[in-house]
Amino acid sequence: MARILPSLLFFLALAWLIPSGPAQASDEALQAQIDALGTGGFSDTAKQIQALAASGDDRVVPALQALLAGKLYVRPSDKKVFITEKAEGGFTLIDPLSGKDMATSDSFSVKKIRVNNRLRRELKAALGGLTLLSKNPAARLKAAGAVFKSQDPDMLVPLEAAILKETEDKVRKALQGARAAVQLKSDVPEADKIAALKLIEERGDRDALSVALAAAAQSEGAVKAAAEATAKSIRQNLELWGAAQNVWYGLSLGSVLLLAAIGLAITFGVMGVINMAHGEMVMIGAYVTFMVQEVIRTSMPEMFAYSLLISVPLAFLVAGAIGMAVERCIIRFLYGRPLETLLATWGLSLVLQQAVRTIFGPSNREVGTPDYMAGAFEIGHLTITYNRLWIIVFSLVVLFALMAVLKKTSLGLQMRAVTQNRRMAGAMGIRTSWVDAVTFGLGSGIAGIAGVALSQIDNVSPNLGQSYIIDSFMVVVFGGVGNLWGTLVGAMTLGVANKFLEPYAGAVLGKVLVLVFIILFIQKRPRGLFALKGRAIET
Amino acid sequence: MKTYFRGAVAGIALAAAAMTSTVAQAADTIKVGILHSLSGTMAISETTLKDVMLMLIEEQNKKGGLLGKKLEAVVVDPASNWPLFAEKARELIEVKKVDVVFGCWTSVSRKSVLPVFEELNSILFYPVQYEGEESQKNVFYTGAAPNQQAIPAVDYLAEQEGVKRWVLAGTDYVYPRTTNKILETYLKDKGVPAEDIMINYTPFGHSDWQTIVADIKKFGSAGKKTAVVSTINGDANVPFYKELANQGIKAEDIPVVAFSVGEEELAGLDTAPLVGHLAAWNYFMSANTPENAAFIKKWKTFIKNDKRVTNDPMEAHYIGFNMWVKAVEIAGTTKPDAVIDSIVGVTVPNLTGGVSAMMPNHHITKPVLIGEIQANGQFETVSSTPGLVPGDAWSDFLPGSKDLISDWRKPMSCGNFNVKTGKCSGKGS
Numbered sequence: 001m002a003r004i005l006p007s008l009l010f011f012l013a014l015a016w017l018i019p020s021g022p023a024q025a026s027d028e029a030l031q032a033q034i035d036a037l038g039t040g041g042f043s044d045t046a047k048q049i050q051a052l053a054a055s056g057d058d059r060v061v062p063a064l065q066a067l068l069a070g071k072l073y074v075r076p077s078d079k080k081v082f083i084t085e086k087a088e089g090g091f092t093l094i095d096p097l098s099g100k101d102m103a104t105s106d107s108f109s110v111k112k113i114r115v116n117n118r119l120r121r122e123l124k125a126a127l128g129g130l131t132l133l134s135k136n137p138a139a140r141l142k143a144a145g146a147v148f149k150s151q152d153p154d155m156l157v158p159l160e161a162a163i164l165k166e167t168e169d170k171v172r173k174a175l176q177g178a179r180a181a182v183q184l185k186s187d188v189p190e191a192d193k194i195a196a197l198k199l200i201e202e203r204g205d206r207d208a209l210s211v212a213l214a215a216a217a218q219s220e221g222a223v224k225a226a227a228e229a230t231a232k233s234i235r236q237n238l239e240l241w242g243a244a245q246n247v248w249y250g251l252s253l254g255s256v257l258l259l260a261a262i263g264l265a266i267t268f269g270v271m272g273v274i275n276m277a278h279g280e281m282v283m284i285g286a287y288v289t290f291m292v293q294e295v296i297r298t299s300m301p302e303m304f305a306y307s308l309l310i311s312v313p314l315a316f317l318v319a320g321a322i323g324m325a326v327e328r329c330i331i332r333f334l335y336g337r338p339l340e341t342l343l344a345t346w347g348l349s350l351v352l353q354q355a356v357r358t359i360f361g362p363s364n365r366e367v368g369t370p371d372y373m374a375g376a377f378e379i380g381h382l383t384i385t386y387n388r389l390w391i392i393v394f395s396l397v398v399l400f401a402l403m404a405v406l407k408k409t410s411l412g413l414q415m416r417a418v419t420q421n422r423r424m425a426g427a428m429g430i431r432t433s434w435v436d437a438v439t440f441g442l443g444s445g446i447a448g449i450a451g452v453a454l455s456q457i458d459n460v461s462p463n464l465g466q467s468y469i470i471d472s473f474m475v476v477v478f479g480g481v482g483n484l485w486g487t488l489v490g491a492m493t494l495g496v497a498n499k500f501l502e503p504y505a506g507a508v509l510g511k512v513l514v515l516v517f518i519i520l521f522i523q524k525r526p527r528g529l530f531a532l533k534g535r536a537i538e539t
Numbered sequence: 540m541k542t543y544f545r546g547a548v549a550g551i552a553l554a555a556a557a558m559t560s561t562v563a564q565a566a567d568t569i570k571v572g573i574l575h576s577l578s579g580t581m582a583i584s585e586t587t588l589k590d591v592m593l594m595l596i597e598e599q600n601k602k603g604g605l606l607g608k609k610l611e612a613v614v615v616d617p618a619s620n621w622p623l624f625a626e627k628a629r630e631l632i633e634v635k636k637v638d639v640v641f642g643c644w645t646s647v648s649r650k651s652v653l654p655v656f657e658e659l660n661s662i663l664f665y666p667v668q669y670e671g672e673e674s675q676k677n678v679f680y681t682g683a684a685p686n687q688q689a690i691p692a693v694d695y696l697a698e699q700e701g702v703k704r705w706v707l708a709g710t711d712y713v714y715p716r717t718t719n720k721i722l723e724t725y726l727k728d729k730g731v732p733a734e735d736i737m738i739n740y741t742p743f744g745h746s747d748w749q750t751i752v753a754d755i756k757k758f759g760s761a762g763k764k765t766a767v768v769s770t771i772n773g774d775a776n777v778p779f780y781k782e783l784a785n786q787g788i789k790a791e792d793i794p795v796v797a798f799s800v801g802e803e804e805l806a807g808l809d810t811a812p813l814v815g816h817l818a819a820w821n822y823f824m825s826a827n828t829p830e831n832a833a834f835i836k837k838w839k840t841f842i843k844n845d846k847r848v849t850n851d852p853m854e855a856h857y858i859g860f861n862m863w864v865k866a867v868e869i870a871g872t873t874k875p876d877a878v879i880d881s882i883v884g885v886t887v888p889n890l891t892g893g894v895s896a897m898m899p900n901h902h903i904t905k906p907v908l909i910g911e912i913q914a915n916g917q918f919e920t921v922s923s924t925p926g927l928v929p930g931d932a933w934s935d936f937l938p939g940s941k942d943l944i945s946d947w948r949k950p951m952s953c954g955n956f957n958v959k960t961g962k963c964s965g966k967g968s
Contacts, residue, residue, distance in 0.1 A: 116921045117815045121791045206760035214762030249749040362582035385785040458746045459777045467744045502750045507741040508711050
């Protein structure tokens with residue numbers, strides 16, 4: 001009691017300063033209601049949440065938010081409920097009403113209040129209702145979204161009030177949308193419902209379609225017809241957007257293929273080495289990312305956002321060094337013997353996989369995603385996820401950087417010279433064996449860079465590389481051996497084709513169809529899309 | 540990094556020591572074969588099971604062994620290669636002369652070793668949830684049959700979450716295909732129209748989930764509550780869940796209930812965006828029982844890593860091993876025929892506070908738990924069956940297996956007895 005007293009006084013003072021809203025419950029009553037959240041099973045908690053929502057008192061918002069975030073704990077000794085923050089050796093207990101630090105506790109004397117999906121829905125609906133009049137426009141927007149989802153008929157009156165008060169256009173639109181959804185669920189006159197359907201049609205996304213379809217199923221007569229028409233028009237619109245979405249997915253898959261294949265375009269395309277261990281270089285790059293993040297997590301957590309930037313050059317160096325070592329120790333003895341090269345590099349890929357498995361263990365390693373790569377944004381009805389967007393950008397940057405190296409540097413000049421005519425290049429004083437090693441190292445290093453990007457969308461496990469090796473060869477062969485532009489076009493074409501086939505044929509058959517298509521294509525044009533001309537390729 | 544390396548060295552040393560000691564002690568030990576992949580794709584899941592078996596055997600030896608003899612583990616590596624499973628099983632039984640084998644993970648590896656166990660009349664304990672439609676004299680199925688996992692999970696979604704539309708998504712192989720066939724029939728029997736069921740298969744290790752997640756979103760916007768029942772296997776799950784989180788599908792909107800995602804799979808994942816998605820198992824690491832606390836403590840000490848988790852197939856091996864020990868004690872011998880006869884009806888405590896029994900159809904009784912993923916990578920049990928559910932070898936929801944029962948007790952001794960025709964149709968699978 002002694003602890004509550006100061007906060008009580010504080011609240012009395014507050015209540016004095018702020019003109020109170022409708023039917024403010026006393027602090028004790030509210031406190032008792034919040035404490036009741038900590039007792040009983042899920043359905044008891046659900047009832048308590050509904051009661052708190054019905055109170056309309058926005059002072060309970062922090063408690064409900066904490067419950068949703070899993071930060072609301074109950075102290076079994078006196079059944080009091082607290083918002084908690086993690087602290088050294090336990091928790092800081094915060095009073096749910098005043099927001100003041102009350103005490104600290106070890107982690108055993110308080111118990112987390114459990115929530116399940118049903119409670120999460122209740123909580124979001126309750127918070128939506130309570131924050132409709134929040135000062136923060138973002139919170140009001142979120143509230144409108146929550147009401148749109150819950151479609152609780154009791155929210156009609158608060159919504160009207162909120163719409164009248166609203167000053168920002170965007171939020172008002174969202175609120176009106178929410179009102180329309182609620183109206184369709186409640187027993188307002190037909191004319192209102194049909195007007196509501198107009199607003200739903202304007203919104204036009206999947207949630208709107210869901211609302212329209214539900215309305216069509218539940219109502220009769222004019223409303224049913226209007227709802228069906230609305231659903232149809234939304235669906236047609238979404239089909240168009242769906243096609244655009246497929247193109248985007250295709251480009252994004254293409255960019256992943258491109259990343260995996262660029263390195264191979266050097267080792268296989270330029271040098272002609274069938275390198276089955278290429279996928280393992282990708283895997284090594286992903287593990288370098290994991291190691292970098294481990295070091296950053298333990299020694300300088302504030303640098304985490306830069307972990308991928310740091311990993312890129314490191315992965316290039318590590319994978320490149322391994323690639324050069326492989327070239328010097330194995331591949332240089334096998335030039336001109338493709339079958340042996342294939343078998344040797346395939347064996348090498350198994351060795352590398354098992355080595356990684358022995359060192360890091362067989363299970364997946366967690367590679368964290370920096371904030372700027374998580375989540376999505378929308379353009380119209382197109383959902384674009386940040387990680388895919390960054391990977392597309394990254395793959396293009398890598399491709400163009402590599403082109404610049406090949407075209408503009410003396411190293412690139414030597415590489416091209418050696419691949420076009422080894423003897424002549426040797427006669428001009430180029431150390432051809434050294435150029436071979438560097439070229440192979442460059443291809444492997446780029447595979448390592450690809451591993452950094454792929455660690456963001458795929459499992460970091462010893463098997464990571466396996467799943468990309470076939471696709472990479474497909475891209476290089478299809479695009480035209482030895483041509484980087486061909487690799488770009490090939491990757492994007494395969495990506496988009498795959499994504500357009502997938503919805504109709506399913507993922508398994510889609511892949512089969514693409515493979516069949518490539519086989520037929522290679523029959524017709526054995527050198528791929530962009531064949532290099534000249535004599536060099538014949539030898 | 541260092542500890543892994545040291546562990547590996549110690550492992551090699553141990554294996555070498557074990558090999559040299561086999562000759563000397565051959566007469567005085569009971570040999571337990573462990574047939575789990577330690578390399579290749581399945582090593583990710585199976586290595587843990589090898590470790591848990593070593594722990595259980597070590598512990599039994601501390602208690603004085605079995606029938607006055609020490610137990611000796613014989614570990615082989617079938618390298619995720621299905622035909623190699625059969626070869627290694629034969630090696631274990633014929634060359635190494637093991638008395639019992641604990642092993643396999645995928646259904647195809649189990650099918651590959653079945654004829655070997657039948658021919659050489661040995662015993663296999665299989666610890667993973669599977670598609671059912673099989674009951675074999677020499678095999679004991681300690682994982683869940685479909686009625687111990689899939690059906691209760693669907694019931695939970697239909698009753699508690701009010702789900703009306705179903706996406707059955709799986710990896711393209713026998714377990715998801717059979718499970719989905721059973722579920723489809725079950726849902727249709729319950730009155731779900733065909734247009735409210737969407738079935739989708741993806742290849743192993745599928746990593747680009749954008750279109751499929753978008754399809755699920757599209758399917759879910761028909762004005763009815765939608766849920767995804769996922770039999771997606773192993774590695775493909777991580778990118779699937781990442782894509783769900785990225786496209787903003789929350790558990791409150793479209794919950795995903797998974798049958799192959801456990802604590803181990805979540806270990807490589809940031810679970811904060813996945814909170815509320817479900818999994819159905821017979822065991823969760825979070826089970827609050829003294830037996831489980833003791834098991835977790837032993838596991839962490841044995842593996843010397845405080846961060847390692849426990850999962851459902853590990854519990855299955857725990858139950859299976861203890862049942863075998865008890866059956867051998869009753870029979871007084873490790874001879875397969877005697878053990879197969881004495882094990883039916885054996886009961887041992889499981890880790891979730893109940894007592895599991897071996898049924899005449901060589902499946903066991905298990906509780907069914909539905910758990911929600913938490914931000915710490917653990918599951919919170921939100922529903923559990925009131926009692927234990929006996930495993931049903933032949934599903935009641937498939938036309939071919941409705942009338943089949945299995946009872947390996949004498950005089951029936953049959954894995955697929957047809958109650959309509961009154962005949963045993965030969966072998967058990």
